[in-house]
Amino acid sequence: MEYLKSVVPSQLISERGSNLVVINPGSANIRIGLASQDAPFNIPHCIARYTNQVPKRSVQDQMLNSQxxxxxxxERERAYDVIASLIKIPFLDEEVANNSFPRKMGRIDGHHNGKRDTVFTWTDVHERDPTSSVTVESSSSKDVSQSLDQHVETDSKELSPSVIKYRQFICGEDALKISPIEPYCLHRPIRRGHFNISQHYSMQQVLEDLHAIWDWILIEKLHIPLSERNLYSAILVVPETFDNREIKDMLTMVLQDLRFGSAVVHQEGLAAVFGNGLSSACVVNMGAQVTTIICVEDGVALPATAKTLPFGxxxxxxCLLWTQRHHQTWxxxxxxxxxxxxxxxxLNRLKEFYCEIKEGEVDAVAVVHSYEEGTPAGSHKTRLTALNVPPMGLFFPMLLVPDVYPPPPRACDDIFRFHDHEDMLEETWHTEYSRRPDLPDNVYPGVNVNFPMWDSYPVYATKPKKEENVGLAEAITSxxxxxxxxxxxxxxxxxIQLVGGVALTRGLVPxxxxxxxxxIPCNEAIDTVEVLQSRTNPSFASWKGGAIxxxxxFGRDAWIHREDWINSGIFVASGRKYKDSYYLQAQAMCYMNS
Structure with a gap:
C-alpha cells in the first residue's frame, strides 16, 4: 500500500506492464497492446477467409433486413425536419434558394492525423512461393496493398500460376479492402455488442474467427509467439453488452487456446473512468455500433444505471450517405x-473529416472515391451538404434507421447453444459451481470441443438487455x-465522460x-450539466484504464490462472469470485486520488 502511494505511475507501469496484454474487444475494432505502451493497436475486428463456395458470399453476416x-x-424524414429546425437549416424538401439562411461554404479542417484522403487500394490476396525466381515482398505475415491495375499486371505478366496461391485468411483493415471479385468471405465475429451468431454464422465459427484474429495480432503486432504466452497475463476489458456466457467463452479462448498464464476481466465503463484518472462519472461510451451508459461511484459501477442504445x-x-443521396449531392x-x-x-473517413454539430448550413467540397470490381479507385469531386445533420442522429435515433445490420437475434434459442444471458453485473456471479464429475481433468471446452462444461450449471431465466430506443440525452438523464x-x-x-470514437465529433460536447x-424534468433540483474534458484519447480511454x-x-485474487481455469472452471472451493474484478479495493482508489 505505501509503495503504491509513493511510486511514480510511469515507473509502476514500466515495472509491471511489460508482460500485461490489455485486450478491449469491440464490435467494429479491437484495441490491444501491452500495458506499458502509450496507446494500443486499433485494428478492425474482422477476418476474410479464402472460400471456394459457389455461389460465393462476399460477406458472412446476418443481413436479416437490408430494406x-x-x-x-x-420517420427518418420527420426526424430530419426536427433537426433542421433546431440547427436552422432548410427542411428536407425545401429549395435552398428559397430560404433566408446564409450559406457557409468551404473545407472543414480535419483533426485525425491530418489525413483527408479517402482512397484505398485493393489488398494483395496472394502468397508467393519463396523458391520462385520472381521477387515480390509478400508473405502470410505481412499484408501488401497495391492498386488493382498494378496487381493484375504483375500477376499476368511476371508470375506464373504455378507459384501463386491464395492466402488462407487476411485480418484487420486489409480484410476490408479485398476486391469483391476475389474468392474471399468477410467475417465479423462481433456485431452490435454481441457474438454475431446466426443461422449462417455458428458459435464455433465465431470463436474460431476470434481466435485467428487475436492470435494474428499477438504474433504480427505484439511479436508474442505461442511458446512465450505463458509468461504473459491478459486483461480483458469487455463492454457491458456482453453476456456472461460470451465472457466465459472469451476467457476459455484466452487461457486455453491463446495460452496466457493468467487473465482478469474488467468492465469497460469502469475502466474508462480510471483511464481519465477519475473515481466517479457517468460514462457514455459511443462505439461504432453500440452506445452504452453506466454510472460509476467511487470506483464501483452501478448496475441499475446501465443503458444500451443500438446505434453508433x-x-x-x-446517415451521411443517405443525406447526400437525398440531396442528390452524391x-x-x-x-x-x-x-x-x-x-x-x-464513409467513416468522410464522416470523421467533415461532420460536426453546429448551427447553420455546413457544406464542404470533398473527393469521393468509387470502388468498382476490377478497376482502381475512381475520384469524384463533389459538394457535400447538411454535414451537421448525421451526428444529430445521436439525439434523434429515428434518423439512424438500422437498415443494414439489425441486432443479433438473441431470442432465437434454436440458434444458440446456451441460455444464460444474465447481465455481467448481476448477482449471479456469486453462485458457486462444482465441476462435472463425468468430465476428465484434461478435457475442457474450447473452439473445437462440443462438450461444454457449463451444461450442468444453473440456468437462469433470460432477461432482456437494457436496450432502449431513445436519444442520447434522454438515456443519460434517465x-x-x-x-x-x-x-x-x-x-x-x-x-459526464464521453469515450469511444464518436466522442471526437466536433461540437458534440456543447x-x-x-x-x-x-x-432533465423541471421538478428535479438540478440546473447545471458539464461534460468533462478527456485527459486521454477518448477512443482508447477504456483500454488505458484497463492497463492502469x-x-x-496485479496479483490480487481476481486473477484467473490458466491451470485453475482448465482444471476447475470457476475457482472451486475458493473465496475468489469473478465479481471481485469489478470492484476496486481501497488501495487502488487511494493511489488514484493521491
Missing part, C-alpha cells in the same frame, strides 16, 4: 457497404436519475450539455 420500410423512411458511429456514416456511383466493406471505410440520490445525481450531471440539461487497473490490481 428500409415505408414507415421507417417517413457506423450508423452516423450511413456522385452517380455504386456505393454499397454490404458487398463492399471498403465503401464503409470511405441513467443518472435512476441513482435516486440528489447528491450523487448532481455530482454525476457535472461529471450540444450534449444543452440537450441533457433540457431533458491491471497494473495496480
Amino acid at each position: 428500409v420500410t415505408t414507415a421507417q423512411h417517413m 458511429g457506423e450508423d452516423v456514416s450511413r 456522385p452517380p456511383i455504386r456505393t454499397d457497404i454490404l458487398s463492399k466493406p471498403v465503401d464503409l471505410l470511405m 441513467s443518472i436519475l435512476s441513482t435516486g440520490r440528489i447528491d450523487l445525481q448532481r455530482k454525476l450531471f457535472l461529471s 450540444a450534449m450539455e444543452e440537450r441533457v440539461l433540457h431533458a 487497473i491491471g497494473v495496480l490490481d
Whole structure:
C-alpha cells in the first residue's frame, strides 16, 4: 500500500506492464497492446477467409433486413425536419434558394492525423512461393496493398500460376479492402455488442474467427509467439453488452487456446473512468455500433444505471450517405457497404473529416472515391451538404434507421447453444459451481470441443438487455436519475465522460450539455450539466484504464490462472469470485486520488 502511494505511475507501469496484454474487444475494432505502451493497436475486428463456395458470399453476416420500410423512411424524414429546425437549416424538401439562411461554404479542417484522403487500394490476396525466381515482398505475415491495375499486371505478366496461391485468411483493415471479385468471405465475429451468431454464422465459427484474429495480432503486432504466452497475463476489458456466457467463452479462448498464464476481466465503463484518472462519472461510451451508459461511484459501477442504445458511429456514416443521396449531392456511383466493406471505410473517413454539430448550413467540397470490381479507385469531386445533420442522429435515433445490420437475434434459442444471458453485473456471479464429475481433468471446452462444461450449471431465466430506443440525452438523464440520490445525481450531471470514437465529433460536447440539461424534468433540483474534458484519447480511454487497473490490481485474487481455469472452471472451493474484478479495493482508489 505505501509503495503504491509513493511510486511514480510511469515507473509502476514500466515495472509491471511489460508482460500485461490489455485486450478491449469491440464490435467494429479491437484495441490491444501491452500495458506499458502509450496507446494500443486499433485494428478492425474482422477476418476474410479464402472460400471456394459457389455461389460465393462476399460477406458472412446476418443481413436479416437490408430494406428500409415505408414507415421507417417517413420517420427518418420527420426526424430530419426536427433537426433542421433546431440547427436552422432548410427542411428536407425545401429549395435552398428559397430560404433566408446564409450559406457557409468551404473545407472543414480535419483533426485525425491530418489525413483527408479517402482512397484505398485493393489488398494483395496472394502468397508467393519463396523458391520462385520472381521477387515480390509478400508473405502470410505481412499484408501488401497495391492498386488493382498494378496487381493484375504483375500477376499476368511476371508470375506464373504455378507459384501463386491464395492466402488462407487476411485480418484487420486489409480484410476490408479485398476486391469483391476475389474468392474471399468477410467475417465479423462481433456485431452490435454481441457474438454475431446466426443461422449462417455458428458459435464455433465465431470463436474460431476470434481466435485467428487475436492470435494474428499477438504474433504480427505484439511479436508474442505461442511458446512465450505463458509468461504473459491478459486483461480483458469487455463492454457491458456482453453476456456472461460470451465472457466465459472469451476467457476459455484466452487461457486455453491463446495460452496466457493468467487473465482478469474488467468492465469497460469502469475502466474508462480510471483511464481519465477519475473515481466517479457517468460514462457514455459511443462505439461504432453500440452506445452504452453506466454510472460509476467511487470506483464501483452501478448496475441499475446501465443503458444500451443500438446505434453508433457506423450508423452516423450511413446517415451521411443517405443525406447526400437525398440531396442528390452524391456522385452517380455504386456505393454499397454490404458487398463492399471498403465503401464503409470511405464513409467513416468522410464522416470523421467533415461532420460536426453546429448551427447553420455546413457544406464542404470533398473527393469521393468509387470502388468498382476490377478497376482502381475512381475520384469524384463533389459538394457535400447538411454535414451537421448525421451526428444529430445521436439525439434523434429515428434518423439512424438500422437498415443494414439489425441486432443479433438473441431470442432465437434454436440458434444458440446456451441460455444464460444474465447481465455481467448481476448477482449471479456469486453462485458457486462444482465441476462435472463425468468430465476428465484434461478435457475442457474450447473452439473445437462440443462438450461444454457449463451444461450442468444453473440456468437462469433470460432477461432482456437494457436496450432502449431513445436519444442520447434522454438515456443519460434517465441513467443518472435512476441513482435516486440528489447528491450523487448532481455530482454525476457535472461529471459526464464521453469515450469511444464518436466522442471526437466536433461540437458534440456543447450540444450534449444543452440537450441533457433540457431533458432533465423541471421538478428535479438540478440546473447545471458539464461534460468533462478527456485527459486521454477518448477512443482508447477504456483500454488505458484497463492497463492502469491491471497494473495496480496485479496479483490480487481476481486473477484467473490458466491451470485453475482448465482444471476447475470457476475457482472451486475458493473465496475468489469473478465479481471481485469489478470492484476496486481501497488501495487502488487511494493511489488514484493521491
